Amino acid sequence: TEAATDVTAAGATLHGTVNARNDETEVSFAYGPRGGATTTAAAAPATATGLGDTAVTLTLTDLAPETEYLFRVVAESDGGTAHGEDRTFTTLLPPPTVTTLAPSQVSPLGAEIHATVNARGHEAAVTFEYGETTAYGLTSAGTPSPVTGREDVRVTAVLWNLTPGATYHYRAVAAYADGAVYGEDRTFTTPEIPPDPGHTVLLPLVRR
Secondary structure: EEEEEEEOOOOOOEEEEEEEEOOOEEEEEEEEEEOOOOEEEEOOOOOOOOEEEEEEEEEOOOOOOOEEEEEEEEEEOOOOEOOOOOOOEOOOOOOEEEEEEEEOOOOOOOEEEEEEEOOOOOOOOEEEEEOOOOOEEEEEOEEOOOOOOOEEEEEEEEEEOOOOOOEEEEEEEEEOEEEEEEEOEEEEEEOOOOOOOHHOOOOOOOOO
């Protein structure tokens, strides 16, 4: 049994080497969380033959995050069953979650935009991308940022110098050590600036 690779929050790839010793041999991996039930799944390739070493693998998905797993390679033939040594790996923290929320305080020149971020044990720096298209082009830091812990945190950014009567797209972004997570796109439209009554022009009244 060899070391696992490509370990993520939900998956890993198991490795082993089998020498069939010229006896057709069915190859599988037994794995499971420490102290939990064991699952057996066929390796790739599932059959080893000949006198040479055959490298075998198994890609796992849908594992539990932050969990230690035990695994070993199993080779079964007419001559009996052989087990590789036990090895372990621990799945990683799940990525943060980001939910872009509805805006508030929308005015002709500004708005407040909001999101809920759960860092899920990471340290996540939160920003908002915004602009008049889904290419965004502008960013604003969230408050608070960074977000840590495992609880939902409401994050806000205040936008200024917007264009009256324009539709803006925005989304929240949580950047952490392993990458970034993006919230869904939302929009708001700034209202037009109303006419200024102090600058109303009165035309003279002409009597005929």
